[in-house]
Amino acid sequence: MRYAPISPDLFVHNRHNFSRHLKPSAIAIFHSNDVMPTNADGTMAFRQNNDLFYLSGVDQEESILLLFPDAKDPRMQEVLFVRETSDQVLTWEGYKLTKQQAREVSGIKTVYWTHEFNDVLHGLLFEAEHVYLNSNEHLRAVVEVETRDARFIKWCQQHYPLHKYERSAPIMHQLRAIKSEAELALIRKACQITERGFRRVLPFIKPGVMEYEIEAELYHEFLRNRSRGPAYSSIIASGANACILHYVDNDQACRDGDLVLMDFGAEYANYASDLTRTVPVNGKFTQRQRDVYESVLRVMKTATQMLVPGNTLGQYHKFVGTVMENELLRLGLLNQGDVRNQDPANPLYRKYFMHGTSHLLGLDVHDVGSKYRPFEEGMVFTCEPGIYIREEGIGIRLENDILVTKNGPVDLMKDIPLEADEIERLMQAR
Template sequence: MKYLPIGQDLFITNRKKLSARLQASSVAVFNSSDLMPTSADGTMPFKQDANIFYLSGIDQEESILLLAPDFPDERFREVLFLRETNEEIAVWEGHKYTIEEAANTSGIKTVKWLNEFESVFNTILAETEHIYLDSNEHIRNGSQVETRTDRFTNWCQKNYPLHEYQRIAPIIYDLRCVKEQREIEMIQHACDITEIGFRRILEFTKPGVWEYELEAELSYEFLRNRASRFAYDPIIASGGNSCVLHYIENNQQCKDGDIILFDVGAEYANYNADMTRVIPVNGKFSKRQRQVYDAVLRVKNEATELLTPGSTIPDYHKAVGEIMERELLALGLISKSDIEKQDPDWPAYKKYFMHGTSHHLGLNVHDVASIYKKFEPGMVFTVEPGIYIPEENIGIRLEDNIVITKQGHDNLMKNIPIHAEEIESLMNA
């Protein structure tokens, strides 16, 4: 791993919180992600499953975590299983966790090789009534790929059909959406790396540069500052591409007079940043670009003030929509007549602002949580309103990462330039 050690205290705390939510006489099982194939003998870069990382800090394939909080033998209340390494693996794949390293990383005292899993699991189940199994229950999940977790679920239910099965996702999702201070520090670090990359972009950008060159500049700064990777496929969208919400081709030349929308973030220690900024290719916004830019910035600032304990995502999005409606009226993009005739399920403002304003952020970029869970201190959200005008080749989205606190909120991207004057000044320095 490129990142520095996080410390086992976070993972010990997370396991305690989860264990306190389990029924008596239970075991919970978490599997690592698969190494995903490409073609021939190729594989994608490994990306650890967020749940097992949240509970153990183990960032390696073929790992299993068992939690049985009230098992009679204390040695088996927390058990971590790892792929056993050897000299051949070390030569071809490099270093893997030793028993001692895994124990030090996770704070788990009982660490065994994977070939002992079935024996230990059988021992635990002899004294257990409930089995909590993991699954991807993210509201946006549409994957058809069978995962290591899916295969384990099938195996477990086939071999132990008479136990009571429970879903762990609602419990761990509820825990993960409220961050510990150490987690917020990791997200802040990812934001800080993202800032370094963006400031490099402000110096590098000029008419004629290609979108992929800007991607390369970001990648350079991210990697040299210990980011594992981009948090998601970077969006570097110039001109009319800025109106395409998930534009990732990044293969066009940036022209004088156009804007560039950057939706990028660094991943550090599996925690993610998610930033959007818009800059003028030539270092100076046109009058119309500036009008739209300032309107979006006003919406973002007001939306940030609405991130307070007690609200929910649906209520919050409705309130932000009313703010956006006001700005679109002022820009002449919608009329009072449009509002009077609008479909309540698809308000008039949706023509120019068709996505949500905020989502949870953490180990997943679109982090897990019920959209109906009330906001509370420790939650981390994006705030990312946008206005998209394809007929004018103007797409403006501005996004910061916000922690809700007891006192209000903290902007983890407060040091990343966002005001138009500052961006123009830095580009022309």
């Protein structure tokens, strides 16, 4: 892997926490993601299943993790299965984990080859009463292909219909929402790489540059700093394109007098960062652009201070909506009389700020966790207010990643330029 080795202590700790939540006499099984096809004999780049990685550190296809804390044979309480390599595999695909390397990465002593899984599972299931199976339970997920997890669920229930089946996802959502110090170090590293990308592109941006050229500069900096690449599809949206929330075409020229909104983040060791900055293409904000920018920045700073233990997303978003409403009144985008008479269920500010302010961040950019759970120390949220004025061709969003602590919010991106004056100074230094 491109990233530096991770201590197996992280994964030992994660497995211990997960196993404590299992019912007595329970087996939990986690599968790696599939290698997804494109066309002909092409495949997409492999991306590990985040739950399997969280529990094992194994970043390789055709891997399986089996946890059975109450196994009668202590050697079978944690079992890892990895793909058996060969000279042919080495010649065509490269190095795969040996059993010893798999032990070193994961901290799991018992390692088999993947093709031995069915026989090993068969013997263990007769000792077990409950079987925990994994699935992608995310409110925003749209899954149109059958995953390896989904296939295994059907196979397992068909072959062992009398066992009691349980869901692993609720446990994973509970655990993954709170980041350990080791995880935070990886997220900080991703943020540092993102900062390098942003500082690289600031002097590069000028009238006539293509959106995809900016994207290329960012990716260059990501890859040269041991990142696999972007944590998600980057948005490089100039002019009115910035009013399209998930604009990813990135194929237009940046014009003099326009702004360019850049929503991007490096991945490091499968952990995500998520940054948004909006800058003037020519290096100088117009007065209107600066006024809107400063409004978004004030909302961001106020919202950040609300990311504290005990708050909830519902309370938080309601509060941020009120702050945004005041800024839109200040900008002349809303009328005080209309606001007084608005439908509380459909506030007028949503015309210009139609998305949420924050989401959990971790192994997934939109990380797993309950939206009803009060904020706790160790959670990491984005903070990303925006104002989108389509009729003026202005879309401004600002975003940093914030760690919740008992002593107040900690901005993991505090060193990345944010103030309008600093943005202008760095751009004009080219």
